[in-house]
Amino acid sequence: MAIAQSKVTTQGQISVPAEVRKRLGLGPGSVLEWDDRGGEVIVRKAARFTSAQVHDVLFPGGTERKAPIDVKAAIRARVRRQHARD
DSSP states (O other): OOOOOOOOOTSSOOOOHHHHHHHHTOTTOOOOEEEETTEEEEEOOOOOOOOOHHHHHTTTOOOOOOHEEEHHHHHHHHHHHOOOEE
């Protein structure tokens, strides 16, 4: 059974019902993801990156997990490299 319904405007916009906003913790500026799963469209609050995803970017090549202090140092080093001035 559906939680709520929304009507699509002529410009393709919808309003997210209050019940759904409460359940998902949505507020102004929140981002929704739309996913197609076998003919059904799933709408969910866009998640931030998981620590595993951050680790894989910082330590490519399947290296073993680092202690949190090492991850912070790697983040700082990567940001410095990305924004280094020539």
